Amino acid sequence: MSAQSPLQSASAPARIDLAAILREARVTDALEQLDHELVGLAPVKTRLREIAAFLAVEKARSSLGLASGAPSLHMSFTGNPGTGKTTVAQRIAEILHRLGFVRKGHLISVTRDDLVGQYIGHTAPKTKEVLKRAMGGVLFIDEAYYLYRPENERDYGQEAIEILLQVMENQRDDLVVILAGYKERMETFFRSNPGFSSRIAHHIDFPDYSAGELGLIAAGMLERMQYHFDAAAARAFGEYIERRQRQPHFANARSIRNALDRARLRQASRLCAIQGPVDAQALSTITEQDIRASRVFGEASRSE
Amino acid sequence: MMTNSGARLTQGQFSFLPDLTDQQITAQINYALEHGWAIGVEYTDDPHPRNTYWDMYGNPMFDLKDPAGILREINECRKAYPRHYIRVTAFDAARGWETPRMSYIVNRPPVEPGFSLVREERDGRAIRYTLRSYAVDKPEGERY
Numbered sequence: 491m492s493a494q495s496p497l498q499s500a501s502a503p504a505r506i507d508l509a510a511i512l513r514e515a516r517v518t519d520a521l522e523q524l525d526h527e528l529v530g531l532a533p534v535k536t537r538l539r540e541i542a543a544f545l546a547v548e549k550a551r552s553s554l555g556l557a558s559g560a561p562s563l564h565m566s567f568t569g570n571p572g573t574g575k576t577t578v579a580q581r582i583a584e585i586l587h588r589l590g591f592v593r594k595g596h597l598i599s600v601t602r603d604d605l606v607g608q609y610i611g612h613t614a615p616k617t618k619e620v621l622k623r624a625m626g627g628v629l630f631i632d633e634a635y636y637l638y639r640p641e642n643e644r645d646y647g648q649e650a651i652e653i654l655l656q657v658m659e660n661q662r663d664d665l666v667v668i669l670a671g672y673k674e675r676m677e678t679f680f681r682s683n684p685g686f687s688s689r690i691a692h693h694i695d696f697p698d699y700s701a702g703e704l705g706l707i708a709a710g711m712l713e714r715m716q717y718h719f720d721a722a723a724a725r726a727f728g729e730y731i732e733r734r735q736r737q738p739h740f741a742n743a744r745s746i747r748n749a750l751d752r753a754r755l756r757q758a759s760r761l762c763a764i765q766g767p768v769d770a771q772a773l774s775t776i777t778e779q780d781i782r783a784s785r786v787f788g789e790a791s792r793s794e
Numbered sequence: 795m796m797t798n799s800g801a802r803l804t805q806g807q808f809s810f811l812p813d814l815t816d817q818q819i820t821a822q823i824n825y826a827l828e829h830g831w832a833i834g835v836e837y838t839d840d841p842h843p844r845n846t847y848w849d850m851y852g853n854p855m856f857d858l859k860d861p862a863g864i865l866r867e868i869n870e871c872r873k874a875y876p877r878h879y880i881r882v883t884a885f886d887a888a889r890g891w892e893t894p895r896m897s898y899i900v901n902r903p904p905v906e907p908g909f910s911l912v913r914e915e916r917d918g919r920a921i922r923y924t925l926r927s928y929a930v931d932k933p934e935g936e937r938y
Binding site: 593594596615619621622623625626627661664665 | 852853855863
């Protein structure tokens with residue numbers, strides 16, 4: 491009888507290969523890709539591996555019929571700007587999707603504006619609309635602490651928070667919420683909203699990049715844009731990073747990208763000033779003078 | 795003689811089948827979402843077959859990826875109008891279609907009295923026929 495075969499196969503697997511679960515779901519690939527593409531962030535990567543391992547164990551447990559409540563997967567990402575929070579969130583959405591903990595695996599990135607309305611009765615539909623869009627995926631709330639404005643007790647942010655908390659609790663298997671923001675302000679936010687803190691299972695801190703890591707990031711960005719530094723420019727950029735890090739409003743990888751964009755601008759105007767034709771080599775080389783012309787060097791020499 | 799003894803309203807898809815379960819509704823919504831159709835939840839208590847424009851519950855839902863949000867909306871509508879007809883429509887905005895591609899009832903009143911056949915006598919013994927739901931004798935909102 492054909493009815494017997496599923497019974498037999500169900501009783502067969504008493505052992506489960508966890509590595510095989512991760513491999514089959516192509517989670518190992520996703521983690522390795524993350525290792526390759528993102529420089530540094532060692533603690534974040536360790537945490538992601540732990541979470542992936544935990545989810546694989548949960549999956550194995552449920553397939554063996556052991557107790558496995560839907561794990562709480564809501565996370566908080568804290569760290570300075572430009573430390574890769576959004577990028578990592580995208581990867582997490584992918585990993586969760588591959589392991590089957592979210593159904594579609596898309597990432598909806600929102601800020602206070604998308605959740606909080608402008609007049610009474612506007613907030614609830616707005617927040618619900620966003621939540622509906624995020625169902626089956628990951629909702630990434632950037633600068634989440636803006637939702638709570640203690641100085642204004644009639645602020646509509648509170649309403650959005652209440653709806654969020656309700657959905658985070660009751661529809662845990664429908665969506666995963668990631669809150670992101672600066673470390674100190676997020677801590678204040680969690681202290682004043684204990685409901686959030688207790689519903690978030692994973693607090694992940696994103697460290698600042700070291701100068702060496704920023705150099706690697708710059709090299710990677712240039713490679714993707716098909717530019718390169720000549721030897722003197724590479725040295726100058728190393729110096730640039732060190733000076734820029736000491737200045738205010740340093741936004742890690744984002745500052746590096748902006749610096750490279752400005753270097754490309756200067757390279758372009760330098761090339762246009764040259765009379766006569768240029769070759770591919772000249773078009774893709776950024777020289778020392780493109781870097782040294784930066785305001786960062788100017789201010790330093792003026793103050794010295 | 796009664797031809798439709800249960801007097802169940804048969805409009806839209808699946809209306810000759812038993813009521814859809816939430817799981818089946820989810821599968822149907824998923825089908826619509828895969829095609830990129832916008833989904834609306836509508837309700838009425840006037841079951842006349844030519845009553846095409848039902849009241850919309852909330853806004854039509856665009857750009858959704860997952861049925862969970864829509865099912866939530868359906869359940870909220872069921873809570874607000876437990877004794878009304880509620881249907882789900884999937885609108886295809888593609889050029890050349892621009893029309894609902896799916897429409898099915900997801901909630902009906904506990905008792906459906908059905909329709910009476912009204913005969914109107916005209917000049918010269920001519921007769922015109924029309925349908926009238928027994929439910930619409932009462933004012934809107936008190937029908938079921």
